[in-house]
Amino acid sequence: MRNLTALFVSLLALATLPASAADLSAQLTQFFQTRDAQHAAGMTVEIKTPQAQWPTCDAPHFSLPGNSRLWGAMSVAATCGDTRRFLQVQVQVTGEYLVATRLLARGSTVSPADFRLQQGRLDTLPSRALFDAESITDAVVLRDIQPGQPVTLSMMRQPWRVKAGQSVMVIASGEGFNASGEGKALNNAILAQSVRVRMGNGQVVSGKVDADGNILISL
Incomplete structure (x- = not known):
């Protein structure tokens, strides 16, 4: 039993x-x-x-x-x-990810030739690893990147579209309203980033940088 x-x-x-x-x-x-x-x-x-x-x-x-x-x-x-x-x-x-083909020195501007795709484990890569070079063409390196090192978004920035002290065109628009004027940028900014501008009358305004380097303000 x-x-x-x-x-x-x-x-x-x-x-x-x-x-x-x-x-x-x-x-x-x-x-x-x-x-x-x-x-x-x-x-x-x-x-x-x-x-x-x-x-x-x-x-x-x-x-x-x-x-x-x-x-x-x-x-x-x-x-x-x-x-x-x-x-x-x-x-x-397992898949392809971006690595540097040579030593990329801090402050240098990169091109697609500076990178290649490498096969390996994607789940072990650093955070915000990149998988193609299209988004970082003409970007500026923020710290030295060694040959063969996986490339992450935090290692570089887009080039300045506007620099502090530069003369810029400010375009303000709203419903039934459109005006423009020239001023001087007070800070560096990349495309679509916010920038402060001192206008000719001393007034300081803020807007976003467009692809042409103009500062857009929506009213």
């Missing part, structure tokens, strides 16, 4: 075991691939949570906070009926 009881307990434990590692990993991989179709082919999910804490149903419902990143280390809610468990996972993605 004791042996039968032990066998029953063992069978009951097997019936309530979490999903297999292969099944759950495949389901999670499909969930994350749907969120980022661009990198789906190079994506896998490694589950960090011990198996004893996994959901027990065959097909749990997965969800993430609204501000979750696309890959890297994160927590996923897995719901089975009224039971919710949180899984710690590492979403691994």
Whole structure:
């Protein structure tokens, strides 16, 4: 009788075991691939949570906070009926990212020839890593970047479209109103950034820089 009881307990434990590692990993991989179709082919999910804490149903419902990143280390809610468990996972993605082809010295202006694409793990890259050179053409390097080093947005800035002391045209517009006048910029600014301008009468106004270097004010 004791042996039968032990066998029953063992069978009951097997019936309530979490999903297999292969099944759950495949389901999670499909969930994350749907969120980022661009990198789906190079994506896998490694589950960090011990198996004893996994959901027990065959097909749990997965969800993430609204501000979750696309890959890297994160927590996923897995719901089975009224039971919710949180899984710690590492979403691994392989793809192309931007690296420097040579030493890029602080203060220098870059061109597409200064970068190349390299294949590797995207989920281990620094925050705000770049994946193409189009957005940083003519940008100015803020600190030395070594050859082969992954490039991030924080390593450079767009060139100044307006510089302090420069004469600029201020264009103010509103409903049924349009006026312009010349003044001097009081600070440096890149495209679409705010700049303060001292007008000829001494008045100081603020507006945003457009592609032509004009200062736009909406009234």
